[in-house]
Amino acid sequence: MAPVLEVRNLSVAYNGSQALEDVSFRVQQGERVAIVGPNGAGKSTLFKAMVGLIHPLSGRVEAKGAGFGYVTQRSAVDWTFPVTVHDVVMMGRIGKMGWLRWQRLRDREIVRRSLEQVGLLEYADRQIGELSGGQQQRVFIARALAQEATILLMDEPFSGVDSPSQEAILEILEHLRDQGVTLLVSTHDLNLAVERFDRLALLNRRLVAFGTPQEAVTPSTLAAAYGGQALWRGEDYALVLGDIDCCGETEHSHE
Numbered sequence: 001m002a003p004v005l006e007v008r009n010l011s012v013a014y015n016g017s018q019a020l021e022d023v024s025f026r027v028q029q030g031e032r033v034a035i036v037g038p039n040g041a042g043k044s045t046l047f048k049a050m051v052g053l054i055h056p057l058s059g060r061v062e063a064k065g066a067g068f069g070y071v072t073q074r075s076a077v078d079w080t081f082p083v084t085v086h087d088v089v090m091m092g093r094i095g096k097m098g099w100l101r102w103q104r105l106r107d108r109e110i111v112r113r114s115l116e117q118v119g120l121l122e123y124a125d126r127q128i129g130e131l132s133g134g135q136q137q138r139v140f141i142a143r144a145l146a147q148e149a150t151i152l153l154m155d156e157p158f159s160g161v162d163s164p165s166q167e168a169i170l171e172i173l174e175h176l177r178d179q180g181v182t183l184l185v186s187t188h189d190l191n192l193a194v195e196r197f198d199r200l201a202l203l204n205r206r207l208v209a210f211g212t213p214q215e216a217v218t219p220s221t222l223a224a225a226y227g228g229q230a231l232w233r234g235e236d237y238a239l240v241l242g243d244i245d246c247c248g249e250t251e252h253s254h255e
Contacts, residue, residue, distance in 0.1 A: 004029040004066050004182055005151055005229035010059035012042070012049050018205065019045040023059070025201060025210045027184065029150075030177050034193035037203035038226055044073065046203065047153045066182070069149025071140045071155045079129045085139050086124040088112055092146030114145040134165020138148055141172060151174065154185045158192065162241040170196060190217070 003026035012020040020042045027033055035043050048054040050061050051070045069092075091105040092114070115121040118138040121132065129138060137157050144152055158166045173183055187193055193200050194213040202209040202216050204225045209216040 001028055002064065003027055004064055005184075006062045006064075007050070008060050008062070010046070010049060010211050011057045012045050012054055013057055014045050014054065020049070020056075021206050023203070023207045027199070029119060029181055030180050031180055031199055032173060032177055032183045032185070032197045033201060034197040035184060035191045035203055036188070036200045036225075037208075039188070041204045041225070043203060044155050047155050047184070047186065050153060063151055066150040066233055067147065068230060069144025069147045069152045071137070071144050071152065071154040074133060074140075075159060077136075077140075079136065081128070083128055083170045084112060084124065085115070085120060085126050085128055085131070088128055088139055089142045089146050092143040095147065100206075110146050110148070110176065111142075111179065114142040115139075116141045117145060117175070119168070132161075132165065134161040134168060137161060137165070137169060141169070145176075150180070151170060151182045151184070154183070156188070158187055158189060 001227045005027040007023055007025050010023040011018070023042075023046065029211070035046065037043055045054060047070060049056050051068050089111045090103065090107065093110065095101070096107065112121065115124055118141050120135060120138055120142065123135065123139075128136060131139065133180075141152075141154070141157075157169055161169070176183060185197070195218060196232055197213070199211060200209070200213050200216040201207060202221050208225045209218075209221040
């Protein structure tokens with residue numbers, strides 16, 4: 001089958017330094033792909049280059065008959081801005097409204113359906129800042145759905161949300177796959193990527209590995225991507241990851 005998305009030899013410089021170098025991979029329609037790597041690996045840069053927010057040094061991105069929806073990190077959003085949940089999701093329709101920006105019946109129906117898909121229709125009139133972190137993340141998924149996107153890019157959607165919210169988001173992703181939506185999700189949680197995604201891209205400025213979790217995650221690829229921060233612990237990809245914070249301490253995440 002022809003891929004719905006192809007990234008070819010993508011290289012990007014960001015803030016004067018090389019952020020991505022010669023990254024290439026293909027994704028089939030309906031696949032769920034986890035983009036995994038250490039802090040500074042270029043995960044967010046990859047997504048921004050794919051949707052045109054950053055101009056690459058070289059390479060290209062081809063989406064065959066598909067449109068992108070981009071869900072940015074929650075930390076990049078001003079949650080104090082006085083706007084309702086409905087208004088946020090309606091922002092996804094702006095590119096479809098025409099030059100007068102009038103909301104049509106179709107636009108309102110798509111917003112309603114998108115909120116229904118993420119289980120937040122009853123919150124439509126709430127201020128976005130009143131919602132929990134998990135609910136806010138689901139609102140931004142709804143906004144991407146309102147764009148009628150067929151490829152959804154989600155940058156760290158599980159960061160800062162509790163376990164029930166994470167599971168709710170994963171259930172939404174399952175339903176989207178059933179609808180043929182292609183999903184690329186960046187995450188620092190390698191265990192989650194191995195357990196819940198079809199393919200895994202192990203990234204550290206270069207593409208270290210791409211394939212099924214069994215193909216992509218090996219002692220050698222982990223060493224190449226994480227260096228001494230990743231430990232192989234037996235079979236079945238049981239992993240211990242350490243993220244070095246600013247103060248030199250190490251936090252460990254266990255399977």
